[in-house]
Amino acid sequence: MTSMTIDKAGPSRKARIGSMSRDRKWAMRWSYVFLTLFAIFFLFPPIYMFITSLKTSAEISAATNPWWVYNPTLSNYTELLTSNQFLTFFRNSALVSIFVVIITMLISIPAAFALARMRFWGSTTLATGVFLTYLIPDTLLFIPLFKMFATFAQWTGIELINHWWVLIFVYPTLTVPFCTWIMIGYFASIPKELDEAAIVDGASWTQTLLRIFVPVALPGIIAATIFAFTVSWAQFLYPLAFTSSVDQQVLPTGIITTLIKGDVFNWGQIMTGALLGAAPPLIIYAFLMDYYISGLTAGATKG
Helix, strand or coil, X not given: CHHHHHHHHHHHHHHXXXXXXXXXHHHHHHHXXXXXXXXXXXXXXXXXXXXXXXXXXXXXXXXXXCCCCCCCCCXXXXXXXXXXHHHHHXXXXXHHHHHHHHHHHHHHHHXXXXXXXXXXXXXXXXXXXXXXXXXXXXXXXXXXXXXXXXXXHHHHCCCCCCCCCHHHHHCXXXXXXXXXXXXXXXXXXXXXXXXXXXXXXXXXXXXXXXXXXXXXXXXXXXXXXXXXHHHHHHCCHHHHHHCXXXXXXXXXXXXXXXXXXXXXXXXXXXXXXXXXXXXXXXXXXXXXXXXXXXXXXXXXXXX
């Protein structure tokens, strides 16, 4: 009787396994189809930018196939990389981004640790408010910030506008709220036994943060660092509003203001500058993508 039951159940179980295997194969096929379409859709712009960067202005304006380079040249790259203006834009962007990342981490890490582990009245509401601050568009924030700087100049005589270093104090209004929110989720996912054991051993909150939580939360810190660097490197509106002199501009605004003269667009150098400007974030993401993903998804679960 038992053997008959097994014989009857066996084919049914094999059929279910076979059906699941077929479903999985079809799911994988459709996944590859959509991933291919996704890759083609998002790779078209950089590929077109690269093709255009290898063309002369005469070939770009000619009525030829825009997806083919008939006379490839590296003149656009050599002209930009030997241009003092472009190197100044690149230097300003690098300095601003590095200092913004440092300031953001010095504020976000202690703030996130306090909101996630040092429970006090209103901590949850304050944490939510920090994140909601990030949701305010920068198109609304730059107007009161500009007015504040103008008022400060009237009161003190110190002119803050039209200096590249003023962006170091402006960009954290965009980076600190979101980085703090990322770190809150990561700190909250760390088991409570770690800080409890540290407190029992006599460690202060500062020692607990620096010696225990910072090493454990390194992927989350790297994710927040990458985000802060990307935002400060690619920001366009704030430098457009707060800097006007050529020597004070950063890469996103410098490329547009110097390579577009009236109704004349130097498309070859514009595309070249955009590709060169995208290189640093691309390199960072290529080496630290795993840390970035794990840092963003760590807050989904709590240990």
